[in-house]
Amino acid sequence: xxxxxxxxFLLLAYIMPTHAQQILIQDSVTxxxxxxxxxNTQELYDIVDLFKDIIPSKKPKDTTPKKRSPISYxxxxxxxxxxxxxxxxxxxxxxxxxxxxxxxxxIAAAALSYTTRGIIVGYLIHDIYTPSNKWNxxxxxxxxxxxxxxxxxxxxxxxxxxxEEELIINNPERHRFVNKFTAYTINERIYKQLxxxxxxxxxxxxxxxxxxxTLGSDENMSPSQIYSRWNNFxxxxxxxxxxxxxMQYTTRDNPNSAHKGIYADVVLRMNQEWxxxxxxxxxxxxxxxxxxxxxxxxxxxxxxxWNFGSYKLGGKLPYIDLPGTxxxxxARSGRGYTMGYFKGMSYFYSEVEYRYPIxxxxxxxxxxxxxxxxxxxxxxxxxxxxxxxxxxAGLRVLFNKATRTNLCIDYAFGKFGQRxxxxxxxxxx
Numbered sequence: 272x273x274x275x276x277x278x279x280f281l282l283l284a285y286i287m288p289t290h291a292q293q294i295l296i297q298d299s300v301t302x303x304x305x306x307x308x309x310x311n312t313q314e315l316y317d318i319v320d321l322f323k324d325i326i327p328s329k330k331p332k333d334t335t336p337k338k339r340s341p342i343s344y345x346x347x348x349x350x351x352x353x354x355x356x357x358x359x360x361x362x363x364x365x366x367x368x369x370x371x372x373x374x375x376x377x378i379a380a381a382a383l384s385y386t387t388r389g390i391i392v393g394y395l396i397h398d399i400y401t402p403s404n405k406w407n408x409x410x411x412x413x414x415x416x417x418x419x420x421x422x423x424x425x426x427x428x429x430x431x432x433x434x435e436e437e438l439i440i441n442n443p444e445r446h447r448f449v450n451k452f453t454a455y456t457i458n459e460r461i462y463k464q465l466x467x468x469x470x471x472x473x474x475x476x477x478x479x480x481x482x483x484x485t486l487g488s489d490e491n492m493s494p495s496q497i498y499s500r501w502n503n504f505x506x507x508x509x510x511x512x513x514x515x516x517x518m519q520y521t522t523r524d525n526p527n528s529a530h531k532g533i534y535a536d537v538v539l540r541m542n543q544e545w546x547x548x549x550x551x552x553x554x555x556x557x558x559x560x561x562x563x564x565x566x567x568x569x570x571x572x573x574x575x576x577w578n579f580g581s582y583k584l585g586g587k588l589p590y591i592d593l594p595g596t597x598x599x600x601x602a603r604s605g606r607g608y609t610m611g612y613f614k615g616m617s618y619f620y621s622e623v624e625y626r627y628p629i630x631x632x633x634x635x636x637x638x639x640x641x642x643x644x645x646x647x648x649x650x651x652x653x654x655x656x657x658x659x660x661x662x663x664a665g666l667r668v669l670f671n672k673a674t675r676t677n678l679c680i681d682y683a684f685g686k687f688g689q690r691x692x693x694x695x696x697x698x699x700x
Contacts, residue, residue: 315672316632352691353420353597353610359384359392363696365527365674369402373467376400376674378526389451391416398526407470407519410459411600420609421448421485423494424593425648426657427613427687436501437650440494445687448493450591452483460517460538468522474515476540477547480591483507498590501649504549509589513542513552523562527697528667528675530573531564542586552586558599560700571633573626577700579604582654583616594618595646603699605644607661607685615646617654622700626667636667638681640699661685663693670696 350356361382367374377399385391394413400406423442430441460474483506485493491500499506516539523532535558542552557580566572581594588594595614596605604620605612622642629635641662647654663683670676676697684690 314632315669316630316634317669317672320672321634350691351693351695352608352689354390355387357384357386357390361696363671363674363676365676368400374400374402374404375407375521376526378674388418389416390418404464404467406464407462407472408460409462410474411456412458413454413456415454415456417450417452417454419450419452419591419611421450421494422446422609422612423448424498424615424646425613425650425652426646426659428652428657430650433650436492436497439488439492440497441648441650442494446487448488448495449486450483450493450495451486452480452591455479455481460515462517462519468520470517470519470521472517472519474517474538476511476513476515478511478592480509480511480589481507483509483591495590498649502550502587502590504587504589506590509591510547510549511542511589511592512546512548513540514546515540523560525675528571528677529560529562529575529698530570531562533562534558534560542588549589550587552588553584554588554594555582555584556580556594557582569628569631571626571628571636575624575626575698575700577604577620577622577624579618579620581618588616596620596644603695605642605661605685606640606663606681606693606699607642607683607691608659608689609691612685612689613644613646613659615648615652615654618644618646619654620644624699626698633672634669636669636677637665638667638698639664640681640683659686661689665693667698 359382361380361384363380365376365378367376379395379397381395383393392413392415394411396411398407398409422445423440425441427443427445429443430437433441456478458474458476460472462470462472464470483495485495496506518537520533520535523529523534538556540554540556542548542550544551557578559578561576563574564570564572565574579599581598593614593616595618596608596612597603597610598614598618602610604622620642622640624638624640626636626638629637641660643658643660645655645658661683663681665679665681668678670678679695679698681693682691683693
């Protein structure tokens with residue numbers, strides 16, 4: 272078993288760089304005493320260190336600590352029940368822009384991947400903080416040939432005396448439909464700092480889906496087609512474009528794997544017909560995360576809480592863009608279910624995760640987590656009327672200590688027989 276684990280780590284570490292600029296990760300608004308307690312990355316141990324220990328260099332040993340690159344290049348190996356097994360290439364990086372101690376780390380990721388469900392995705396994500404956090408620019412560009420599992424709208428609770436269309440779209444038997452389409456997405460926001468940790472801003476989004484078709488249904492009787500008829504949407508080609516107003520507050524010490532602090536983001540999304548949307552719509556999205564560090568000696572001993580919500584204020588959203596499971600910006604909510612397993616006009620999600628150290632050098636750590644979610648529908652089910660839970664546990668392997676990037680291996684299970692393995696980089700929240 273030990274040889275198998277070592278071989279796995281070597282495969283993952285194979286193309287990672289071993290030297291470049293070192294980063295000392297600091298909170299943007301912590302006190303000096305808290306900053307002084309930040310552990311130097313040289314005390315930690317990651318996959319590159321493991322590689323060096325197993326295959327030592329023949330060169331004379333240099334006692335001067337090598338600086339670690341802020342960029343990780345790695346195979347984009349992933350798995351979860353929504354996408355199947357994934358293989359590709361991915362680059363993840365982080366850097367503090369400027370020398371100011373009150374500047375948060377800027378992060379970026381780019382990837383190209385293919386999955387066993389026939390999904391092809393290429394994306395670029397960035398979250399940039401200028402010196403002294405004066406400005407924050409975040410967004411993403413994505414092109415995807417997508418294949419998504421679909422289980423209708425609502426919570427899977429049977430309706431009384433449903434019509435044929437209501438029975439299909441409510442789907443209490445959890446019959447699986449498969450939606451295929453091509454997606455083009457641009458999402459960009461810019462924030463101005465008001466005071467340390469607090470930002471206001473605005474943004475724009477263009478989300479285009481083309482050639483939507485549903486497998487596993489009778490003609491014109493899939494949930495997507497029924498919803499589109501009910502709400503006067505084109506069921507094949509969808510434009511979801513509009514503007515955003517944003518407020519953000521953050522004191523977390525690291526965006527990849529926070530040990531302490533708060534992150535809060537509030538976004539008013541306004542779909543606009545004049546920008547190409549098929550209907551006007553107004554949706555309020557909220558994202559709140561809180562981290563309690565349970566030990567000053569073991570900084571990755573953490574209790575973490577996450578709440579994500581998307582609430583309909585008016586108008587109509589296309590079926591494929593309804594909020595739901597794993598529809599958060601980083602698609603990490605709802606471990607235990609496939610993406611979009613529950614969805615509706617509004618959506619509420621909460622999760623708590625206990626993160627505990629295994630090795631003192633933080634190379635290995637573990638997590639246990641539990642979550643609940645609720646949504647509504649057009650057949651009478653109200654938000655918060657029904658809840659669906661999930662839970663799981665996982666292992667964390669420190670991949671890059673300079674940016675606190677973890678390889679995450681989780682197993683989670685929910686209701687309706689939903690369960691599966693979830694692999695990815697960085698903590699879910």
